[in-house]
Amino acid sequence: MKKYNLILLITLALIAHSCFEDHTNYDYLDHEVISVKGIDASYNKVSMVDSLNITPTVSSSDLKAEFDYFWGIYETSVQGSAPKVDTISKELSLKYLIRQPAKTWVLVFGAKNKNTGYTKLITSTINVGTQFTRGWYVLKNEGNQSDLDLFLTPTSFEPASTVPNVYSFVNNRKLDGKGLGMNFESTYKSFVTGVNANTRAFFIFTDNDASIVNTNTMKEIKNFGQCFYTAPAVKSPGFIMVGSMADYFINNGQLHSIYTMSSNNGIFGSIQMRDAVNSPYYLSKYYITTSVNDPIFFDETSSSFISAGGAGTMLTAVTDAAGTAMSANKNNKNLLFMGISNTGSTTLAGVAVLADKTNPQLKILSTITPKVSAFKMVNDTLLSTSKLYNATKYAANIGDETLLYFVVGNEVWSRNLTNKFEQLQYKVPAGETITFIKHRKYTTTTEPAYAYNFIMVGSTDGTNYSIRMFNKSAGNLAGTPSVVLTGKGQATDVFYLSPSVNYTTYPNTY
Amino acid sequence: MKKIFLTLLPLIALLFTACDQDSNYLIYNDNAYIQFGPAESRIYTTSYNLSDTTKLQTFYYEEAQVTQDTVFFDIYAIGGTSTVDRPFTLVQENVAGTENAVAGEDYFAFTDAKVKGNYVIKAGEVHTLVPVVLLRSAKLKTSTQTLKFSVVENDNFKVGELTNNWRKVIFSDRLSRPNAWDANTAKYYLGDYSVVKHRFMIDTTGDKWNEEFIVYIKTDFSMLTFYKNTVKMALVNYNNAHPGNPLKDENGVVVAFP
Numbered sequence: 001m002k003k004y005n006l007i008l009l010i011t012l013a014l015i016a017h018s019c020f021e022d023h024t025n026y027d028y029l030d031h032e033v034i035s036v037k038g039i040d041a042s043y044n045k046v047s048m049v050d051s052l053n054i055t056p057t058v059s060s061s062d063l064k065a066e067f068d069y070f071w072g073i074y075e076t077s078v079q080g081s082a083p084k085v086d087t088i089s090k091e092l093s094l095k096y097l098i099r100q101p102a103k104t105w106v107l108v109f110g111a112k113n114k115n116t117g118y119t120k121l122i123t124s125t126i127n128v129g130t131q132f133t134r135g136w137y138v139l140k141n142e143g144n145q146s147d148l149d150l151f152l153t154p155t156s157f158e159p160a161s162t163v164p165n166v167y168s169f170v171n172n173r174k175l176d177g178k179g180l181g182m183n184f185e186s187t188y189k190s191f192v193t194g195v196n197a198n199t200r201a202f203f204i205f206t207d208n209d210a211s212i213v214n215t216n217t218m219k220e221i222k223n224f225g226q227c228f229y230t231a232p233a234v235k236s237p238g239f240i241m242v243g244s245m246a247d248y249f250i251n252n253g254q255l256h257s258i259y260t261m262s263s264n265n266g267i268f269g270s271i272q273m274r275d276a277v278n279s280p281y282y283l284s285k286y287y288i289t290t291s292v293n294d295p296i297f298f299d300e301t302s303s304s305f306i307s308a309g310g311a312g313t314m315l316t317a318v319t320d321a322a323g324t325a326m327s328a329n330k331n332n333k334n335l336l337f338m339g340i341s342n343t344g345s346t347t348l349a350g351v352a353v354l355a356d357k358t359n360p361q362l363k364i365l366s367t368i369t370p371k372v373s374a375f376k377m378v379n380d381t382l383l384s385t386s387k388l389y390n391a392t393k394y395a396a397n398i399g400d401e402t403l404l405y406f407v408v409g410n411e412v413w414s415r416n417l418t419n420k421f422e423q424l425q426y427k428v429p430a431g432e433t434i435t436f437i438k439h440r441k442y443t444t445t446t447e448p449a450y451a452y453n454f455i456m457v458g459s460t461d462g463t464n465y466s467i468r469m470f471n472k473s474a475g476n477l478a479g480t481p482s483v484v485l486t487g488k489g490q491a492t493d494v495f496y497l498s499p500s501v502n503y504t505t506y507p508n509t510y
Numbered sequence: 511m512k513k514i515f516l517t518l519l520p521l522i523a524l525l526f527t528a529c530d531q532d533s534n535y536l537i538y539n540d541n542a543y544i545q546f547g548p549a550e551s552r553i554y555t556t557s558y559n560l561s562d563t564t565k566l567q568t569f570y571y572e573e574a575q576v577t578q579d580t581v582f583f584d585i586y587a588i589g590g591t592s593t594v595d596r597p598f599t600l601v602q603e604n605v606a607g608t609e610n611a612v613a614g615e616d617y618f619a620f621t622d623a624k625v626k627g628n629y630v631i632k633a634g635e636v637h638t639l640v641p642v643v644l645l646r647s648a649k650l651k652t653s654t655q656t657l658k659f660s661v662v663e664n665d666n667f668k669v670g671e672l673t674n675n676w677r678k679v680i681f682s683d684r685l686s687r688p689n690a691w692d693a694n695t696a697k698y699y700l701g702d703y704s705v706v707k708h709r710f711m712i713d714t715t716g717d718k719w720n721e722e723f724i725v726y727i728k729t730d731f732s733m734l735t736f737y738k739n740t741v742k743m744a745l746v747n748y749n750n751a752h753p754g755n756p757l758k759d760e761n762g763v764v765v766a767f768p
């Protein structure tokens with residue numbers, strides 16, 4: 001009996017033990033390798049026009065592999081919700097008409113070996129566009145009205161054709177006033193899709209008007225008055241731009257903002273006060289900001305550099321750094337120019353040209369470290385014999401060479417910020433007047449045919465504009481421009497837009 | 511050995527029974543209780559358990575011909591539904607140190623035939639809204655009345671949690687703090703309430719700054735910030751225009767916004 005009891009006990013113990021699930025991995029085979037070929041890193045497609053036609057080649061180190069396939073697509077740059085993968089096919093070959101709104105999407109391909117359960121995933125970027133989402137946009141004015149010309153660039157940054165006056169063509173009106181500039185916000189909140197969502201939008205501003213435009217359709221989202229909860233009595237935009245935590249609109253020298261770190265409906269708020277006693281101020285049109293720094297402005301009334309958060313009631317005073325050559329506050333200067341000379345949260349630097357209010361003959365070139373808590377200026381008093389002393393327009397070289405470009409008459413010059421060497425870079429043809437100069441670069445790797453790094457010179461003969469875009473070597477402009485855009489009117493800004501461009505692509509500066 | 515075996519065998523058997531799932535639920539089947547609570551959408555959010563205990567009401571914004579207004583509170587029966595309607599009983603409690611509303615003069619008494627039929631949990635339901643009808647008496651122009659009331663035990667219900675057996679309405683015919691100007695709104699946006707500040711905000715923006723308006727602007731942070739900054743700047747401008755004599759409220763405190 002004792003023996004039977006023991007056998008029974010051991011048996012019961014074994015039965016109980018059999019409940020355990022064995023998770024031990026005894027698979028000592030080589031790791032399976034699935035290869036997928038034939039899917040590009042990115043595709044550029046026009047919504048409701050182009051299709052994806054892809055048949056990848058799939059192979060596996062498992063010679064007996066049999067595959068299940070799936071294709072999916074999901075949205076990027078989504079706020080307020082998690083993007084979901086929309087399965088668009090379960091076949092190896094994909095034939096799919098792009099229906100998505102214009103922006104960047106991600107295509108996913110999956111191949112699952114039915115024998116092993118192992119899956120290989122491949123992703124690819126799809127730049128979905130419309131006829132409006134890629135090309136050079138030129139802000140120009142004819143008389144006292146402004147419009148946009150669009151230069152289409154189907155294969156590279158080289159323009160292939162032109163859609164003149166595209167803004168008024170779509171919106172049936174021109175902007176009042178003379179164009180000042182344009183900026184791009186890829187996360188502007190609007191209801192163009194029926195719900196409050198990120199919208200790719202142009203901020204277009206003239207000296208007497210402003211318009212926020214959906215770049216997918218070129219339709220106006222908000223006119224000047226609709227940009228504010230209460231439309232300002234005076235229409236005098238200085239700029240609209242994108243900061244690290246807010247979008248900013250300067251009108252009549254007064255700062256309005258949209259705090260973009262919380263829900264908003266794309267309307268600019270009340271005027272921010274200069275200080276706790278609401279001292280008068282008037283902000284210059286020149287500013288510096290990046291996607292990681294609060295902006296730096298200049299108050300022309302008090303001759304002070306100043307900053308602002310997006311949610312605050314008041315502007316933020318800046319504090320001088322030790323060893324600064326000049327105080328950032330109440331320095332009795334007029335700001336002739338300010339721009340970014342280097343980007344990055346820790347390397348952000350700017351360059352400014354100032355003239356003394358009491359003695360306008362005293363002009364200073366200043367390289368600045370635009371930190372709100374430690375604002376540093378290194379000054380270079382300009383000799384009246386220098387070319388820069390008589391400059392009328394300026395463009396900072398952004399992050400490439402320590403140069404400042406400037407205009408004297410119909411000539412473009414450069415000045416080395418280190419050794420003060422000045423050099424003639426370009427002279428526009430006789431009869432033309434330079435209307436702006438700018439340094440812009442698009443350092444894309446996903447669409448290399450569109451990458452560029454140009455010094456842009458806009459000019460007019462009184463009737464037509466020319467924008468010449470020069471490559472540069474060691475800061476020196478090439479002998480001939482790589483791109484020339486021409487059209488009617490006077491151009492004041494040019495902006496390259498593609499579905500991959502977002503609000504951080506170009507530094508926000510004058 | 512046999513003893514050990516006899517001991518182990520039941521133990522092993524017990525171990526196996528531990529895997530069984532108990533599908534029997536314990537059903538509450540005791541007395542019915544009644545108590546106030548938050549709005550239905552918030553009954554499972556514990557932080558709202560004690561919300562809505564006091565509501566503020568004013569006839570200030572109403573036209574002159576408006577003589578009465580109704581304030582609603584949520585009330586809940588505990589212990590399941592019933593096949594018959596179950597009236598509940600409300601009684602006024604006096605609050606020391608305040609002007610207590612007078613039944614029939616400042617509000618319809620809970621026993622008044624005009625309203626008594628409303629104080630019922632309907633058959634098959636466990637929730638209803640308790641209407642309290644306030645009357646626009648002349649004294650509300652110069653005074654603020656307090657009406658505190660509680661549920662008391664009757665044939666249908668015992669009284670639930672003591673912290674939720676009462677509600678209070680504070681009302682007047684003067685400008686007064688809307689409910690939406692709550693502690694959070696005061697701390698971050700509008701500051702402490704005062705009638706003078708409230709009047710200043712109305713005069714500055716032309717908006718009513720009543721319950722409906724504040725609830726509306728609080729749905730959008732940027733809009734709330736816009737209004738906060740607007741009144742704040744107006745106050746600074748007022749103080750600048752009156753040097754040494756900043757705007758003070760009815761208690762002599764300098765008006766300020768956060």
